[in-house]
Amino acid sequence: MKLAPVASAARYPEVPLFAFDTLWLQVAGTLCNLECTHCFIAASPRNHSHALMSLVQVKQRLAEAALLGVREYYFTGGEPFLNREILEMVEAALGQGPVTVLTNALLLKPETARRLRELFDASPYSLDLRVSIDGYDAASNDTIRGAGSFERILAGVRHLAEAGLNPVLTVTEACDGAATEEGRQAWLEFLRSIGLTRPRLKVMPLLRLGAETQRSRGYESWETLQGTTLGRAEAEALLGRPVRDVDAMHEAARALRSMGPRAVLVKGGHLRGDPVDVYFDGERDEEITASRIETRNTHGTGCTLSAAIAARLALGEGALSAVRGAKAYVTEAIRGSYAVGSGHGPVDHLHPLRVR
Secondary structure, three states, rough: OOOOOOOOOOOOOOOOOOOEEEEEOOOOOOOOOOOOOOOOOEEEEOOOOOOOOOHHHHHHHHHHHHHHHHHOOEEEEEOOOHHOOOOHHHHHHHOOOOOOEEEEOOOOOHHHHHHHHHHHHHOHHHHHEEEEOOOHHHHHHHHHHOOOOOHHHHHHHHHHHOOOOOEEEEEOOOOOOOOOOHHHHHHHHHHOOOOOOOOEEEEEEEEEOOOOHHOOOOHHHHHHEEEEEEOOHHHHHHHHOOOOOOOHHHHHHHHOOOOOOOOEEEEOOOOOOEEEEEEEEOOEEEEEHHHOOOOOOOOHHHHHHHHHHHHHHHHOOHHHHHHHHHHHHHHHHHHHOOOOOOOOOEEOOOOHHOOE
């Protein structure tokens, strides 16, 4: 099924939606019975930024999803089991596809767990409960998830296990060492010790948003997409006008930066003569040049340039320095390019390793 692209303001690009596989329903809004110090949406008992969804609303979304070809459904919040209609919502979704519920397990009483098992047994689709926890003991977990939460989480997990459901335990990297092989094995042993004979574990990276920015830190500049690299055709498509010379490239860089990115690089390899790229970050308007190398083996130059910029940003370089270094790297990669088959050959990504 193909979906028509949603109309947007003319100054922004449009991305057509060709498939819609997964539907996430924030049925608890931003309301939660915990106030975790790493929650990326800062959910809490006091956060009413987004309201709870009603069963009527969920059924409307499910009906739309069926028409759009959605294949699986996720229920999240806040804490989904704060919604008094959550079991009816799960039942409705299980009539259409596999369901996953993200929960802290504090509200999973024995009767709730048994009802979830009944819904699972009555459906041809799978039902997964993904339970969040952040430590092997109360001391480590409760620092993040709140006093008394560790024992209540374990009680909810045991109720699920007693009902014949095997939850996925989700741990973030706020738990020291959880992402290592040793940490994973330690977690699996811990889960076996609390009665999960076939433990399932998911280790998640921290999203440095919301409450996490106060607990540890937010994203550094090198961890974000600071700039955009565009070829002529892409810049023309976004701007709706031709970009055929260096002056037009400067104008394009300024116009594209006004759309939101911190920095823009417009590539000029298509121009005659030595290639000129234009960089603009709101203050510096720079032309970055190199000698043209006569070869037809230029396959992948744009992707290589973008990847090299991203790598240098990750090493802590400033944006302009990263662009200059990446440009020099790509120039030498083109110089060492080689022919493969009958098309345009690739550039030499390993040229820094060549014995000189």
